Every structure is written in C-alpha cells, then in structure tokens.
Amino acid sequence: MNQPKRIIIHHSATKDSQTVSWGAIRTYHTEKMGWSDIGYHAGIEVARDAYECFYGRPVTISGAHTRGHNNNTLGFCFVGNYDIVEPSAVMLKVAATRVLAPWMWQFGISIEDIHPHRTFANKTCPGSMFSMDVLKGHIRTASAVNYGA
Secondary structure: OOOOOEEEEEEOOOOOOOOOOHHHHHHHHHHHOOOOOOOOOEEEEEEOOEEEEEEOOOOOOOOOOOOOOOOOEEEEEEOOOOOOOOOOHHHHHHHHHHHHHHHHHHHOOOHHHEEEHHHOOOOOOOOOOOOHHHHHHHHHHHHHHHHOO
16 A cells, blocks of 8 residues: 555444444455455444444555545544434544544644545445534544644
C-alpha cells in the first residue's frame, strides 16, 4: 500500500446486536467475497455493553472497502445500520480517540481527508443518520487532547 492519504468511514448496515460480529464480517469478506482478509483496517461495535475497536487488515496492506480508492486509504467501519438510527456519541468518541485521531497523527492525515464512503460510491454509507460533522468534532477533540493538534 502507498502511504495512506485519506480515511474512509463505513457502516456495516447490519444491526449491532451487542455481540461481537466483527468475526462475522471477516468471514463474509473472506468466504463469500473471496478476499484475503476483512476489507476494513479497523472498526467498532458494542461488545459486552462497551464499545470495542477491532483491527482488520494491517495498515501496510491495501484494504477492500472502497472500489477504486483502496490503494492509499484506510477503511474504518462502524458496526450498525445508521440509515435507521444515529450512532451514539460514545461510539463516535471511542472510535475517534482509539483509532481515528491516532491514524491522523501517525500518517499525517488532515481532518479534511476523512470522508464518508458515499463520497466515492452511490450509497448512503455510513448511513443517512450518520453525521460526519459530529464525528469530526470528536476527532478534533481527541487530537487536541492527545496530540496537541
């Protein structure tokens, strides 16, 4: 993979049932789609009444999350269907603090280079009720607190 220049935000479009389904997504991607690994580099879901971040493909390997844009992007998936409900503020904050702000710092990615999947595909992904502005607010806060940015 080339140096990541952007982060692309996705949703699974499945219900987050409070049981770990990251493995189910990996199984779908590898067995049904025939990919070498899960398409995303990381994601978040509810696991045992708390939000947990899970890693997928190593960040050194191109993802399989956005057709035509996998070579220099990192894919992050919010497990849930955000066409039906809004993601919780806690979920957004945990993702921003544990993965998204650190990726920005590690790879020199600006907040303007974090995009919803719908920018690159004819989809609502990460959902019509998912506010990128709210997510970016949490990322800005996490960046300022942890990296002085």
